[in-house]
Structure formats: structure tokens, C-alpha cells
Amino acid sequence: MMLVVASRNENKLREIQKLAPDGFNLVSLRKLSITVKAPEEGDSFIQNAISKAIFYGNLLMKPVVADDSGLVIDALGGFPGVLSARFMKNHPYIEKMKTIIKMLKNKEKTARFVCTAAFWNPESKVLLCCEGSVEGIISEDIRGNSGFGYDPFFIPEGFDKTFGELGEEKHKISHRSRAFKQLFENLSKMV
Secondary structure, eight states: EEEEOOOOOOOHHHHHHHHHOOEEEEEETTTTTOOOOOOOSSSSSHHHHHHHHHHHHHHHHEEEEEEEEEEEHHHGOOOOOOOOOTTTSOOOOHHHHHHHHHOOOOOOOOOEEEEEEEEETTTEEEEEEEEEEEEEEEEEOOOOOOTTTGGGEEEETTSSSSSHHHHHHHHOOOOOOOHHHHHHHHHHHHH
């Protein structure tokens, strides 16, 4: 089954491709030369994931998987949450992380990464959603070069390394892994 991954982020595409079972052929928006952006105006990860899946599915008339994910920090009332990618737009993640570390000075560091994965098939009108999360804390320093985004300062529960230091091990426990494993399990039962 061919699935369009509603993302231009090659790091994200690689993570999702590693999770796809045999029989699923994933292709990115970049590969299809799609440059139009789907609206991301929801107040939740699930609203944004569904919005992207339906937007690109209807645009391309092909089955689409989309996700919305982000970092939820308890002491900051869930911030940056759905604004994770748009927080300090056009600034590198190193600056975003340094700013958040300053915001958390003398505050609780508990946080979680959350991902909602959505599937939309415009032909059959089937919509599926699955959510995954991983609990952890925000490190006081930025460590590691693997992963992307906020990975270098998020330490998942049960580890003393950041996602940025864990490398391939991150993919086994990440929020995106948990969401897409569930989604692909459900899709495999339908195909």
C-alpha cells in the first residue's frame, strides 16, 4: 500500500519508514514536489494531525499519514505543546532549547514528548488516529548530536542520556515510534 507521509522533514520521514511494516511504501511530500502547506491551527496534536492528513489526502486523492508532535513541559503549563515547531520561528533549535532552559530556572523539569499519528483515505473515508507519548525531564544542558528538534535536552524516563545521545535506541521508545507502531498495526489489519 502506498502512503503519502505529510511531511517535508526528512528526519521524520526516516523515523516513520523504519516503523512501517512490509507492504507499505512511504513517499514524502518532498518526493512528490508538493510545496503547499496544510493549515495547523488546532489547539491539540490530534486536531493538527487530522487536519494535515485530510488536507493532503484530499489534495492528492491518495491515502496519507500525518502527525503532529511536540514537547509538553509541566512547569510551563504545557508549553510549547502544539507550538513546539513554531516557537521562536526561524531560530535554530539550539536557541529554542537555551531559552526554555532559562525559562525553567528553579522550576520543575518534568515533561513529555507527545505524538498523534493520523491516517486518512479519501476514497474509503477511513480516518484513524493513534497517540504515543514518552515521559521524561528537561536536561539543564544540551547533549548529543543524533535526532533532531528538542532531542538534545530531553531525557526519557529510565535513562540518563538525552534523546540526542541515544541514537537508534531513541527510535524504539520515542513518542513517534509508539504512535506509528499502533497506527501501522491497525492499518495492517485493514489491508
